[in-house]
Amino acid sequence: MSDTQLNTSAAVGLAQDSKSPKKKMVWLEMLRIFAVLLVIFNHTGDYGFHYWATLAGGYRYWLFMACAALTVMNIPIFYMISGALLMGKEESVQTVWRKRVLRYALVILIFTFVQYLYISFTSEDGFRESFSVWEWFVTMLSENIIVPYWFLYEYLGFLVMLPLYRRMLQNMKEEEFHYLFLLYIVFTGALPIIEYLITKWHTILNISFNIAYITGDLLVYPALGFYLIRKPKPTWKQLAVMWGLSLLCVVYTCLMTEYKLDYARQLSEARVGTFFKMLICIPAVTVFLTARKLFDTSDGKGITLHPGVEKLLLSMGSCVFGVYLVEQIFRNLMYDFGMVMVDHLPNFVATLIYCVVVFLAAYLVVLVLKLIPGLKKLL
Numbered sequence: 001m002s003d004t005q006l007n008t009s010a011a012v013g014l015a016q017d018s019k020s021p022k023k024k025m026v027w028l029e030m031l032r033i034f035a036v037l038l039v040i041f042n043h044t045g046d047y048g049f050h051y052w053a054t055l056a057g058g059y060r061y062w063l064f065m066a067c068a069a070l071t072v073m074n075i076p077i078f079y080m081i082s083g084a085l086l087m088g089k090e091e092s093v094q095t096v097w098r099k100r101v102l103r104y105a106l107v108i109l110i111f112t113f114v115q116y117l118y119i120s121f122t123s124e125d126g127f128r129e130s131f132s133v134w135e136w137f138v139t140m141l142s143e144n145i146i147v148p149y150w151f152l153y154e155y156l157g158f159l160v161m162l163p164l165y166r167r168m169l170q171n172m173k174e175e176e177f178h179y180l181f182l183l184y185i186v187f188t189g190a191l192p193i194i195e196y197l198i199t200k201w202h203t204i205l206n207i208s209f210n211i212a213y214i215t216g217d218l219l220v221y222p223a224l225g226f227y228l229i230r231k232p233k234p235t236w237k238q239l240a241v242m243w244g245l246s247l248l249c250v251v252y253t254c255l256m257t258e259y260k261l262d263y264a265r266q267l268s269e270a271r272v273g274t275f276f277k278m279l280i281c282i283p284a285v286t287v288f289l290t291a292r293k294l295f296d297t298s299d300g301k302g303i304t305l306h307p308g309v310e311k312l313l314l315s316m317g318s319c320v321f322g323v324y325l326v327e328q329i330f331r332n333l334m335y336d337f338g339m340v341m342v343d344h345l346p347n348f349v350a351t352l353i354y355c356v357v358v359f360l361a362a363y364l365v366v367l368v369l370k371l372i373p374g375l376k377k378l379l
Helices: 026-042 059-071 074-086 093-121 133-142 147-170 174-199 217-229 236-264 281-295 307-318 320-333 335-344 347-369
Strands: 004-006 015-017
Touching: 026 059, 026 074, 026 281, 026 307, 026 320, 026 347, 059 236, 074 147, 074 217, 074 281, 093 133, 093 147, 093 320, 147 217, 147 320, 174 217, 174 236, 174 281, 217 281, 236 281, 307 320, 320 335, 320 347, 335 347
Parallel strands: none
Antiparallel strands: 004 015
16 A cells, blocks of 8 residues: 545545545545535534434434434544544654644634634624634633534644654554444443443443543554555455444444433433444444445446546545535525425425535635645645
């Protein structure tokens, strides 16, 4: 597997092959597009992500709960792409800070200000009453200007730790990767579920026994991407097993979510999302491997796309980071369009169309923004 070179937009895996700087892996671009669509869907409330919670039982209730549970694989997919493309590189600490950390911090600085300007301009109190440079600066440092931007700060932490993560993963043996993945499944998935079933989390494993620095998403998902991309493509039999395991994970997640709702007797995003992320690693890996199996043609196999389609996917993939940065503005601007869709179509279908339109509108604007000198390197 050849090394790869990643630009500032590493949060969504905007990478290029080092031997062929203009050549990108189309299947990774497809995964980026898919993941950012899931990000948009995650913020659609009762018309999309929480639509299942508005239903009074029945098969649609369980089906749409399962869909909501699956959408939280968006961040794991982004991290797996970054791991696949970044972990094999050799860069000094100084290079990582100059090329990645500081440039990424600049992205946070610029786009938190853009979001703050938009919030101030659309405030009911008016721009003069709402706008404060000091408030923006303090909020930028200590909070999230908008909810989706939590990921910017988490990924900045990942970049700061990148030299250490690289050294660790590059020197790990096969059995050590297996051990890491097993620890993650046990301590972030199985154990919390067992604790809840037995004690409703009134009694948990002693908090002093904490291995979160090893089983955290910032290490495990990049490690998965780095590990999987160096392996041969899976067989169809292996994928069938993975999809079967993924189905079991989703079913169990939905049952545990319903069990908690019955116990808590209160519906909130925090409550319903408790179990969504615990076993999502298996479906996320399954989607990652399936995309590679179908569309990775590096071994002479896989689906060869029409050149025009491939060019469009590469263009969209190169804009995914920019789309993520501005998608909330477009969700707000297109809210009325979404309501029109809801009035004429089933809620869930209308929301899917709304998400695609938001993505396309943001994509077109980002294409224009990338023509501005300086912004192209950031987006």
